Amino acid sequence: MPYPLNIYGFPQAILHLDANAFFASVEQAVNPELKGKPVVVGKERGIVTAVSYEGKALGIKRGMTIVEVQKKFPKTIILESDYERYSLFSLKMFDILKKICPVVEEYSIDEAFADLQGLRGYLHLSYEEIGSKIKEDIKSTLGITVSIGISLTKVLAKIASNHRKPDGLTLISGREIHHYLKDLPVSEVWGIGPQRAALCEKLGIYSALDLASASEEFIKRHFPKPVYEIWLELRGIQVYPVVPFTKDKYKSISKALSFHPTQDIEFLLAQLSFNLERACFKARQYGLLAKGVIIFIKDEEFQTQSLEIKLSHPSAYPKEILPLLKEGMDLIYREGIKFRQVGVILTDLISESERATQLHLFRVNPSSTDKDLKSLYRAVDKINIKYGRTTLVHGVSLPVTKEKPLKKGSSLRIPFLSVRLS
DNA sequence: TCTGGGGTCCTAGGACCC
DNA sequence: TCTGGGGTCCTAGGACCC
Numbered sequence: 001m002p003y004p005l006n007i008y009g010f011p012q013a014i015l016h017l018d019a020n021a022f023f024a025s026v027e028q029a030v031n032p033e034l035k036g037k038p039v040v041v042g043k044e045r046g047i048v049t050a051v052s053y054e055g056k057a058l059g060i061k062r063g064m065t066i067v068e069v070q071k072k073f074p075k076t077i078i079l080e081s082d083y084e085r086y087s088l089f090s091l092k093m094f095d096i097l098k099k100i101c102p103v104v105e106e107y108s109i110d111e112a113f114a115d116l117q118g119l120r121g122y123l124h125l126s127y128e129e130i131g132s133k134i135k136e137d138i139k140s141t142l143g144i145t146v147s148i149g150i151s152l153t154k155v156l157a158k159i160a161s162n163h164r165k166p167d168g169l170t171l172i173s174g175r176e177i178h179h180y181l182k183d184l185p186v187s188e189v190w191g192i193g194p195q196r197a198a199l200c201e202k203l204g205i206y207s208a209l210d211l212a213s214a215s216e217e218f219i220k221r222h223f224p225k226p227v228y229e230i231w232l233e234l235r236g237i238q239v240y241p242v243v244p245f246t247k248d249k250y251k252s253i254s255k256a257l258s259f260h261p262t263q264d265i266e267f268l269l270a271q272l273s274f275n276l277e278r279a280c281f282k283a284r285q286y287g288l289l290a291k292g293v294i295i296f297i298k299d300e301e302f303q304t305q306s307l308e309i310k311l312s313h314p315s316a317y318p319k320e321i322l323p324l325l326k327e328g329m330d331l332i333y334r335e336g337i338k339f340r341q342v343g344v345i346l347t348d349l350i351s352e353s354e355r356a357t358q359l360h361l362f363r364v365n366p367s368s369t370d371k372d373l374k375s376l377y378r379a380v381d382k383i384n385i386k387y388g389r390t391t392l393v394h395g396v397s398l399p400v401t402k403e404k405p406l407k408k409g410s411s412l413r414i415p416f417l418s419v420r421l422s
Numbered sequence: 423t424c425t426g427g428g429g430t431c432c433t434a435g436g437a438c439c440c
Numbered sequence: 441t442c443t444g445g446g447g448t449c450c451t452a453g454g455a456c457c458c
Contacts, residue, residue, distance in 0.1 A: 047426090108458050193456050224432065226456080254428060266429055294452090303427070308454060343427095 013116040013127055016149045017097060017134065017158035020088075020166035022110035023050035026089045027079055029143035038076040040069055053166055062336070089142060095135045105242045113154055131169045152349060154240045155233035156180075158190045159208070174236050180235065181209035191230045199223070208234060210359040235339060249295055250286065255279040261300045263338050265329075268297070270324055270399035271342045273318070277397055278389070279346050281317045284381060288312035289355050291348035293321055295328050298341040305332045308347070314355050316346070317373045318394055346357025 005008035019025065023041040028034040042048045043074045049062045058073050069076050090109045098104045100123070103115040123130060138293055149160025151172040158182055160170040172180050187197035189208050203222055205211050211219075211227075212234040219231045229239040255275040262268070272295060283290060291314050296306035307328045315321055324412060325344070380392050393400075 045426095061423090063426095111458080191456070197454060224455090226432070250429085252429070256427070258426070296453095304453070308451060340425095376424095 011150060011237065012281050013150055014152070014154055014157045014238075015101065015114040015127075015131065016133075016154070017093075017112045017114070018147045018149075018162040019093065019110035020145050020147055020167070021050055021052050021056070022089075022144075023081060023086055024052035024055070025144040025307040026086055027082075028052060029089075030085065034077055035412050038073060040066070040076050040078050041081045042066065042404060043078050043080045045081075046225075061316075092142055093138055093144075093146070096141060100134055100137070103242055103244045104176055105244055113157065113242045115244075116150065125370040128169070128171055131171070135167070135169060135330075151177075152236040154242070155190050155230055156236065158186075160316065161185065162188070177212070177234070177236060178209055182207060184208040186211050187232060189234070191226055196223070196227060249350065250283075250288065251353075252345050252347045253279050253286075253288070253290075253349065254343060254345040255262045255282075256341055258314050258341045260297075261338035261340045266332060267399050268333065268339060268342055269326065269329060270397050271331060272344065273322055273394055274400040275323060275342065275344045276318050276321060277393060279344050280318050280321070280377075281381065281384070281389070283316040283346055283349065285376060287352045288346075288349040289316050289352060290346035291350065292346075293325065294345040294347060295325055295332070295334055296343050296345070297329075297339050300338050300340055302340075307332050314350055317377055319373060320378075320418070322394065322396065331369055 016165065020067075024039045027039055028037075036054060037052070038060065039052040039056055040048050040055055040060060041050040042126075043066055046066050048060060048062050048066065048069060051060045051062065051116045055073070058076075060069055060073060060076065066078060069078065086109060088226075090106075094104060094112055097114060098114055101114040101116055101119055105112055105113045116130065119130060120126060124131065127150050131150055135146060135148060138144065145167040147161045147165035147168040147170075149157045149168075149170050149172070152159045153172060156172050156177065160172045161168070163172075163180060164171040184207055186192055186200045186205055186208050187194070189211070192211075194202070199222070200206070200211060205214065211231060214231070216228075219228050221232075229389060232239050255278040257271065258287065259267075259271065276293075290311065292308055292310050294306050294308045296304055298304050309324050309328050311321065311324070328392055330343075359399060384391050
């Protein structure tokens, strides 16, 4: 098993931190009475979004319906999720991590990577001691446990943190890699999903070690680039860097909702319009404008069709964009076929300030309609933030809001906006 | 759990241009 | 006018992640 690099120690190291059953753990930390008991989060959605380890031991899994849990495991404590609380814990958890290792990539609400290169000498601690310290600090401060993996690359660090949990600490050095890959199904490697796993199997690759042991030439011939990168990472060669910037800019913003399959074009357009409104609302909240919009529809067989529309100027205003989407919809809608989802993606996002600079550069004054739109939507946003997101919608979107009417809601049409009064 | 929503990145094929 | 090769850019659709 040739591992050409990094077998003599740890010239570089990446740490992966994974909070265990995060949402449920936070609830248990906040309310000590829940400790040691099966706890499930997700009451408001009707399906399980997180399960405490006590619940997992009983056999409760993510995605189960709440009703099923109540019936089969009546002693389970079922809670609504509280994202603000989880975000706060997440923030504090990452702060603790950053205090010890400054180069941190916040990967998701409950996961992070850290670059440990050079830290041993600086902290006078071994990698193992660094990992232990992080775990202890998080446990004593926040009352939750995390699993930590340390290895040469992100992919290996992921495997390490996953190796023992909850509350695990696993180091994988270069010369130990094959021990950890030997019995690991290839489908459990980060970046190998169902499709690539199936391709692996067809080629006689079953374990992560099978993949790592294949020749470079073989990998390049049979797999797309991402798998080649994973192959390198499995062999201890860093491809994916730790990116320590907090993501504050979106590259795209999408909104889509599923519904019972239908061919009712009015309804599909309403969905499209409603999704556009939601996406634009989010873009405006972030001060972003889109230069392009993609619309997509999924039929009953989950086949997707999409169409990209370029905007003549950056916008986050449904009034301007909607007519174009209607035209686009005509192009991808097929008569006699039922669809289960339509969605929009705002792409090529730029910030409003960039837009302003561009206007300045080209000595173009924002037209009065531009300003009107801006102030109109500013007012709309204000109302929707205060009274609920479907208080003010475009008339076209109305069939969607009718689908789930607000209590005591009635509606009133004004030229292109509809007002729901409650 | 045959399929929830919101993201990112990759790729194959066509258009267009020397 | 036709043929050929090669680069770049764009678009639609996949695949994967949490």
